[in-house]
Amino acid sequence: MAAATARLLWGVLLLIHGLHFAHSQVHIVYLGQGHGRGLDPLLTTRRQVRLLCNVFSRQEEAEEAMVYSYTHGFSGFAAVLNSTQVQALAGLEEVISVFRSKTLKLHTTRSWDFMGLGWLGSHGRRRSSSSLQLDHGGDIIVGVLDSGIWPESDSFKEPPLMPPVPASWRGGCVRGESFDPKKACNRKLVGAKYYVAGFEREYGPLNTTGEAEYRSPRDRIGHGSHTASTAAGSAAAGASYFGFGAGTARGGAPRARVAAYKVCWFRELDGVCTEADVLAAFDEALRDGVGVISASLGSPPPLMELFRTSTDIGAFHAAQLGTPVVFSAGNNDDRLPSLVQNVSPWSICVAAATIDRTFPTRIVLGNNLSFTGEGFIRKEKKAKLVASIQLFTDGSCNIERWDQRTRAPGAVVLCFAAVGDTSSAFAGLSVLLAANASAIIFAESTGTPTATDDLLPSVHVDLRRGTQILHYIRSSRNPTVQIMPSRTSIGGSPAPSVAYFSSRGPSSVSPDILKPDVAAPGVNILAAWSPKSTPTYLAPFDRRSVNWNFNSGTSMACPHVSGVVALIRSVHPDWSPAMIKSALMTTAYTSDTSADRVLSGGTAKPADAFDVGAGHVDPLRAVDPGLVYDMQARDYVVYLCSLGYSEAQIKSMLLPSPSVDASCAAGGRHSDLELNYPAITVSELRATVTVKRTLRNVGQNRHAVYFAAVVSPHGVSTAVWPPLLVFSAQNREASYYVTMSPAKRSQGRYDFGEIVWSDGYHRVRTPLAVQVTNTMDGGPRSM
Numbered sequence: 046m047a048a049a050t051a052r053l054l055w056g057v058l059l060l061i062h063g064l065h066f067a068h069s070q071v072h073i074v075y076l077g078q079g080h081g082r083g084l085d086p087l088l089t090t091r092r093q094v095r096l097l098c099n100v101f102s103r104q105e106e107a108e109e110a111m112v113y114s115y116t117h118g119f120s121g122f123a124a125v126l127n128s129t130q131v132q133a134l135a136g137l138e139e140v141i142s143v144f145r146s147k148t149l150k151l152h153t154t155r156s157w158d159f160m161g162l163g164w165l166g167s168h169g170r171r172r173s174s175s176s177l178q179l180d181h182g183g184d185i186i187v188g189v190l191d192s193g194i195w196p197e198s199d200s201f202k203e204p205p206l207m208p209p210v211p212a213s214w215r216g217g218c219v220r221g222e223s224f225d226p227k228k229a230c231n232r233k234l235v236g237a238k239y240y241v242a243g244f245e246r247e248y249g250p251l252n253t254t255g256e257a258e259y260r261s262p263r264d265r266i267g268h269g270s271h272t273a274s275t276a277a278g279s280a281a282a283g284a285s286y287f288g289f290g291a292g293t294a295r296g297g298a299p300r301a302r303v304a305a306y307k308v309c310w311f312r313e314l315d316g317v318c319t320e321a322d323v324l325a326a327f328d329e330a331l332r333d334g335v336g337v338i339s340a341s342l343g344s345p346p347p348l349m350e351l352f353r354t355s356t357d358i359g360a361f362h363a364a365q366l367g368t369p370v371v372f373s374a375g376n377n378d379d380r381l382p383s384l385v386q387n388v389s390p391w392s393i394c395v396a397a398a399t400i401d402r403t404f405p406t407r408i409v410l411g412n413n414l415s416f417t418g419e420g421f422i423r424k425e426k427k428a429k430l431v432a433s434i435q436l437f438t439d440g441s442c443n444i445e446r447w448d449q450r451t452r453a454p455g456a457v458v459l460c461f462a463a464v465g466d467t468s469s470a471f472a473g474l475s476v477l478l479a480a481n482a483s484a485i486i487f488a489e490s491t492g493t494p495t496a497t498d499d500l501l502p503s504v505h506v507d508l509r510r511g512t513q514i515l516h517y518i519r520s521s522r523n524p525t526v527q528i529m530p531s532r533t534s535i536g537g538s539p540a541p542s543v544a545y546f547s548s549r550g551p552s553s554v555s556p557d558i559l560k561p562d563v564a565a566p567g568v569n570i571l572a573a574w575s576p577k578s579t580p581t582y583l584a585p586f587d588r589r590s591v592n593w594n595f596n597s598g599t600s601m602a603c604p605h606v607s608g609v610v611a612l613i614r615s616v617h618p619d620w621s622p623a624m625i626k627s628a629l630m631t632t633a634y635t636s637d638t639s640a641d642r643v644l645s646g647g648t649a650k651p652a653d654a655f656d657v658g659a660g661h662v663d664p665l666r667a668v669d670p671g672l673v674y675d676m677q678a679r680d681y682v683v684y685l686c687s688l689g690y691s692e693a694q695i696k697s698m699l700l701p702s703p704s705v706d707a708s709c710a711a712g713g714r715h716s717d718l719e720l721n722y723p724a725i726t727v728s729e730l731r732a733t734v735t736v737k738r739t740l741r742n743v744g745q746n747r748h749a750v751y752f753a754a755v756v757s758p759h760g761v762s763t764a765v766w767p768p769l770l771v772f773s774a775q776n777r778e779a780s781y782y783v784t785m786s787p788a789k790r791s792q793g794r795y796d797f798g799e800i801v802w803s804d805g806y807h808r809v810r811t812p813l814a815v816q817v818t819n820t821m822d823g824g825p826r827s828m
Contacts, residue, residue: 068127068128069125069126069127070125070126070127070145070146071112071123071124071125071126071145071146071243071246071247071319071321072123072124072125072126072131072143072144072145072146073121073122073123073143073144073145073146073320073321073324073355074093074096074097074121074122074123074124074134074140074142074143075119075121075140075141075142075143075144075352075353075358076093076096076119076120076121076122076139076140076141076697077119077120077121077141077694077697077698078119078120078362078697078698078699078700078701079119079120079121079139079697084116086114086116086117089114089116089120090114090116090122093111093114093120093121093122094107094108094111094114096134096137096139096140097110097111097122097124097134099133099134099137100126100129100130100133100134101130107124110124110125110126111123111124112124112125112242112243112246112321113242113243113321113322113324113325113328115324115325115328116328117328117329117331117332118327118328118330118331118332118359118362118363118366119328119331119358119359119362121324121358123146123242123243123321123324123325125246126143131143138693139697141352141694141697141698142352142353144349144353144354146243146247146319146320146321146355147319147320147344147354148247148317148318148319148320148344149309149317149318149319149320149323149342149343149344149355149356150315150316150317150318150342150343150344150345151191151192151266151268151309151315151316151318151341151342151598151600152341152342152343152373152374152375152376152598152599152600152603153268153316153341153376153596153597153598153600153601183207183208183300183301183302183615184211184336184615184618185298185301185302185336185337185611185614185615186211186214186216186235186236186301186302186303186304186333186334186335186336186337187273187276187277187298187301187302187303187304187335187336187337187339187607187608187611188236188304188306188330188333188335188336188337188338188339189269189272189273189276189303189304189305189306189339189340189604189607190306190308190323190326190327190330190338190339190340190342191264191268191269191272191273191305191306191307191308191309191316191339191340191341191342192264192265192266192267192268192269192270192307192308192309192310192311192316193237193239193259193261193262193263193264193265193266193269193270193305193307193309194229194234194237194262194263194264194269194270194273194303194305194307195263195264195267195270195573195574195575195576196224196228196229196230196234196237196263197229198270198274198278198281198573198574198592199279199281199284199294199573199592200270200273200274200278200279200281200294200296200572200573201231201233201234201270201273201274201278201279201303201573202231202233202279202281203231203232203233203279204233204279204280204299204300207232207233207300208232209232210232210235210302211302213334214235214236214302214333214334215332215333215334216235216236216238216304216329216330216332216333216334216335217230217235217236217333218230218234218235218236218237218238218262219237219238219239219261219262220261221239221259221260221261221262221263222253222259222260222261222263223256223259223261223263224237224259224261224262224263229262232302233279233302233303234302234303234304234305235302235303235304236302236303236304236305236306236333236335237262237304237305237307238262238304238305238306238307238326238329239260239261239262239306239307239308240306240307240308240322240323240325240326241260241310241322242321242322242325243319243320243321243322243323243325244310244317244318244319244322246319246321247319248312248317251310256577257311258310258311261307262305262307264305264307264575264578265310265311265575265577265578266309266311266316266575266578266582267574267575267578267594268309268316268341268596268600269305269307269309270572270573270574270575271570271572271573271574271594271596271600271601272339272341272572272600272601272603272604273296273303273305273339273573273604274294274296274572274573275296275297275570275572275601275604275605275608276296276297276298276301276303276337276339276604276605276607276608276611277296277297277298277299277301277302277303277607277608277611278294278295278296278299278303278572278573279295279296279299280293280294280295280299281293281294281295281573284571284593285571285593286421286498286571286580286591286593286594286595287421287423287591288423289404289421289531289533289595290402290533290569290571290595291533294571294572294573294593296604296608297604297605297607297608297609297611297612297664298608298609298611298612298615301336301608301611301612301615304330304333304335306326306329306330308322308323308325308326308342309342311578314582314583315582316342318342320354320355320356321355323340323342323355323356323359324355324358324359327355327358327359327360327362327363328359331359331362331363331366331368335368336368336611336614337368337369337370337371337607337610337611337614338359338360338363338368338369338370338371338607339371339603339604339607340356340370340371340372340373340603341372341373341598341599341600341601341603341604342356342372342373342600343356343372343373343375343386343387344386345375345377345384345386346383346384346386346553347553348386348388348553348554350554350688351389351554351555351688352690352698356372356387356389356392357389357392360372360389360391360392361389361391361681361698363391363622364391364392364621364622364623364681365678365699365700366700367621367622368622369392369393369610369614369622369625369626370391370392370393370622371392371393371395371603371604371606371607371610372386372387372392372393372394372395372603373386373387373394373395373397373598373599373600373602373603374386374387374394374395374396374397374547374548374560374561374599374602375387375547375548375599376397376546376547376548376598376599376600377546377548377549378545378546380545380549380645380646380647380648381549382549382550382551382655383549383550383551383552383553384548384549384553385548385549385550385551385552385553385560385561385655386548387560388552388553388554388555388558388560390555390558390676390684390717390720390722391622391623391676391681393562393563393606393610393626393629394560394561394562394658395561395562395563395564395565395567395599395602395603395605395606395658396543396544396547396548396561396563396564396565396567396599396602396656396657396658397543397544397546397547397564397565397566397567397568397597397598397599397601397602398540398541398542398543398544398547398564398565398566398567398568398602398643398646398657398661399495399538399540399541399542399544399566399568399646400540400541400566400568400569401535401536401537401538401539401540401638402533402534402535402569403419403496403533403534403537403538404419404420404421404496404531404532404533404534404569405417405418405419405531405532405534405537406418406419406420406422406496406504406528406529406530406531406532407528407529408486408504408506408514408526408527408528408529409526409527409528409529410430410514410517410524410525410526411430411517411521411523411524411525411526412517412521414513414517416506416510416513416514418486418494418504418505418506418510419494419495419496419504419505419506419531420496420502420503420504420505420528420531421496421497421498421502421503421531421595422484422502422504422528422529422530422531423502423530423531424530425527425528425529425530426457426483426484426502426526426527426528427525427526427527427528428455428456428457428483428484428525428526429453429455429456429457429523429524429525429526430456430457430459430514430517430518430524430525430526431453431456431457431458431459431480431482431518431524432458432459432515432518432519433458433459433460433461433476435451435453436448436451436452436453436458436476436479436480437475437479440461442458442460442461442472442475442476442485443472443475444474444475444478444479447475447478447479447480449479451480452479452480452481453480453481453482454480454481454482455481455482455483456480456482456483457482457483457484457485457486457526457528458476458480458482458484458485458486459485459486459488459511459514459515459518460472460476460485460486460487460488461487461488461489461508461511462487462488462489462490472485472487473485473500473501473503474500474501474583474586476501477500477501477586478586482501483501483502484501484502484503484504484528485501485502485503485504486503486504486506486511486514486526487503487504487505487506488505488506488507488508488510488511488512488514489505489506489507489508489511490507490508490647494506494507495568495569495597496531496569496595497569497595497597498580498581498594498595500581500583500586500587502528504528514526536638539637539638539639539641539644540637540638541564541566541637541643541661542637542643542644542645542646542652543564543643543644543645543646543652543656543657544567544568544597544599544646545646545647546597546598546599546646547561547564547567547599547602547646547656548561548599549655549656550654550655550656550658551655551726551728551795551814555688555717556726556728557716557717557718557726557727557728558717558720558722558726559654559655559658559659559722559724559726559812559814560658561657561658562626562629562630562658562659562724563606563629563630563633563657563658563659563660563661563662564602564633564643564656564657564658564660564661564662565602565603565605565606565609565661565662566601566602566605567597567598567599567600567601567602567605568597568601569595569596569597570595570596570597570601570605571593571594571595572593572594572596572601573592573593574591574592574593574594576590576591576592577590580594580595605662606629606662609629609662609664609667610625610629612664612668613625613628613629613667613668616668617668617743620673620743621675621676623674623675623676623680623721624673624674624675624741624743626723627670627673627674627675627723628667628668628670628673629659629662629667630658630659630660630723630724630812631659631670631672631673631674631723631809631810631811632663632666632667632670632808632809632810633658633659633660633661633662633663633810634660634661634663635652635657635660635661643657643660643661645657653795653797653814654724654726654797654812654814655795655814658724658812659723659724659810659811659812660810660812669744669807670743670807670809671742671743671744671749671751671802671804671806671807671808671809672740672741672742672743672744672751672770672802672807672809673723673740673741673743674721674722674723674738674739674740674741675721675739675741676720676721676722678699678700678702678705679705679706680719680720680721681699682695682699682705682706682707682708682709683709683715683719683720684715684717684719684720685698686709686710686715687715687716687717687719688717691709692707692708692709695707695709718734718736719736719737721738721739723811724811724812724813724814725738725783725800725811725812725813725814726813726814726815727785727814727815727816728816729816729818730761730785730786730787730815730816730817730818730819731787731818731819732786732787732819733784733785733786734784734785734786735782735783735784735785736782736783736784736785737780737781737782737783738780738781738782738783738811739778739779739780739781740770740778740779740780740781740802740809741777741778742772742777742778742779744804744807746804747772747773747774747777748772748773748774749771749772749804750769750770750771750772750804751769751770751772751802751803751804751807751809752768752769752802752803752804753765753768753769753770753781753800753801753802754800754801754803755798755799755800755801756798756799756800756801756813757798757813758795758796758797758798758813758814758815759789759796760787760788760789760791760796760817761785761786761787761788761789761796761798761813761815761817762785762786762787762788763783763784763785763798763813764783764784765781765782765783765784765800766781766782766784767781770802783800783813785813785815787817787819789817790817790819790820791816791817791818791819791820792817792818792819792820793816793818794816794817795814795815795816796814796815796816796817797812797813797814797815798812798813798815799811799812799813800813
């Protein structure tokens with residue numbers, strides 16, 4: 046009851062807060078490329094203030110309303126505006142979009158070995174992969190937009206003999222609370238900044254009482270340190286989580302530099318990031334000269350149209366400047382389609398997958414029946430076994446359903462995720478507070494159980510095992526259980542599989558653009574952590590402090606790809622962001638370590654392109670893909686035309702160039718299928734469609750011949766012409782056409798196939814995802 050009352054009071058406070066700001070809220074006014082690049086930032090800001098004066102009576106009011114002026118990578122500003130002012134600004138010719146600054150959320154060692162990047166040529170088999178990490182990346186700065194950095198972590202120490210910071214770097218570290226740049230920054234951590242103005246306009250003054258947060262780049266949450274160390278952390282020996290996963294932790298590009306841009310702040314046990322702050326970080330990161338931007342954050346559907354979100358705008362201008370941007374796909378436990386986030390075609394969207402490291406934990410019941418679950422159990426436990434229905438009125442392991450007449454001190458409680466849809470962390474807290482139990486067995490329907498560190502020691506089992514344990518409890522007068530210490534196991538389970546929480550496609554904004562793009566490790570990733578943050582965020586109940594933590598989410602998958610992108614950029618500095626993404630996608634794989642199809646987590650079904658994108662990232666193959674798809678400014682023009690933007694708007698969004706044709710076809714008849722994307726997705730195939738793609742030879746053999754092999758989606762007749770592509774020193778590019786025709790009557794069903802170009806060594810795979818739509822609802826269907 047106390048918890049319910051507290052939530053009611055909190056809801057009233059939020060309502061009052063919302064009413065107070067109902068008429069004036071932070072909005073972002075996007076002006077495109079505008080006058081932002083190449084001009085004095087002060088002059089650009091003055092132009093923006095004059096524009097803002099159109100909706101204010103005095104210049105002083107306009108200046109006071111302005112939160113940020115974006116002047117480096119693009120032009121725009123954030124300001125506190127009411128609805129009338131928003132409408133007036135949106136009607137101005139030079140304004141492309143005006144949108145509310147929404148709140149984004151964070152998408153929260155062994156993984157690099159699993160991906161083929163072994164360390165120091167382990168067992169003599171990985172010398173080529175080891176040299177990739179050892180020899181490359183030192184010239185790349187990875188910009189991480191997240192919750193900041195814990196600079197004392199071993200991940201951010203300057204390795205011996207690290208060369209000077211690249212001369213092209215224009216960023217730096219700023220002083221703040223508990224953050225001295227002279228002590229915190231070095232040749233490894235070369236940048237650290239923070240952005241809080243948007244947060245404070247939205248939520249009020251930052252709470253720094255008792256180190257609740259730091260008004261500085263210092264990481265209070267732990268999430269930012271985790272993602273930064275995953276992408277580009279230095280090699281750190283002796284990393285483990287209470288002895289689990291012990292080894293040398295390192296980032297994907299351990300020689301790359303790190304620049305932390307703190308845009309997310311600790312609030313209500315979560316990381317909160319406002320779009321105004323995120324866009325300010327994008328603007329400065331592009332000016333500073335980062336080589337890759339990694340952002341494990343986003344906003345859940347319904348998604349706004351492109352150029353009405355900070356992430357899409359920032360990534361678009363980054364792509365024009367040659368800076369790849371990597372995003373997480375988002376987390377959603379529902380495993381439903383079209384929940385994927387960060388779907389712009391000029392960025393890389395990453396799904397989460399498992400690795401082959403598990404933490405088996407043996408459970409022995411009082412009748413000697415034994416099972417193996419997953420957990421982080423450090424000490425053997427023998428205790429009474431209790432079913433949750435004996436403690437909670439509906440068996441949900443929810444503190445609000447606790448029967449206060451019951452207790453189970455020291456017992457192990459069996460909880461079911463299917464009842465009340467509670468997480469294991471919340472169940473552990475509820476069981477601790479309500480029953481004073483010593484551990485939980487958590488039965489879940491997510492396919493293969495995954496170990497998590499909850500407030501109480503927990504062992505995860507599947508629903509079948511959980512049901513068997515429940516039957517034992519009901520049939521025994523004195524049910525007991527013995528839980529053995531967990532161990533770390535490598536290679537005992539097929540991997541990868543797509544994580545059950547990883548958000549799925551197709552895109553709800555541009556369904557003809559495949560999203561997610563690729564998958565990477567995102568389950569139980571060990572990386573650096575803020576010792577001021579507990580492993581579970583459940584303070585004050587959890588008082589533990591750690592330097593390394595296991596974390597799961599597409600947030601963890603994103604920096605894995607960011608690290609690989611840093612390596613590719615270092616090896617191929619002349620490649621565009623589109624070429625790098627193509628290399629990742631066309632070399633990705635779709636089979637697991639047992640040579641079977643990658644499974645879709647939470648099911649027993651093979652993953653499709655909307656689960657895993659083009660496949661799981663393969664760093665070594667991505668460095669030498671053979672052929673790549675590239676996208677130039679004209680490709681983006683055609684795409685923007687298909688979205689309905691005018692020629693004037695498109696010109697204002699592009700870097701000035703006399704060679705770029707920014708015109709749209711008469712009548713605006715463009716299709717997003719024309720984008721030279723490394724996948725072909727047709728969301729509505731009603732009649733025959735022909736799609737053109739162009740490939741560029743980037744292999745060492747300038748004189749190469751590639752042959753096509755086609756796997757048609759079910760019910761689709763697919764033809765590729767020409768069936769072979771011939772490249773030479775003079776002809777580095779070649780185009781082909783894919784003609785698809787419906788070969789069945791269908792509605793509302795996607796089918797999948799692929800086109801593979803091969804020269805006998807390289808394998809360039811392009812996924813096909815097609816939905817035949819040629820029947821009406823309720824009409825005849827093919828069997």
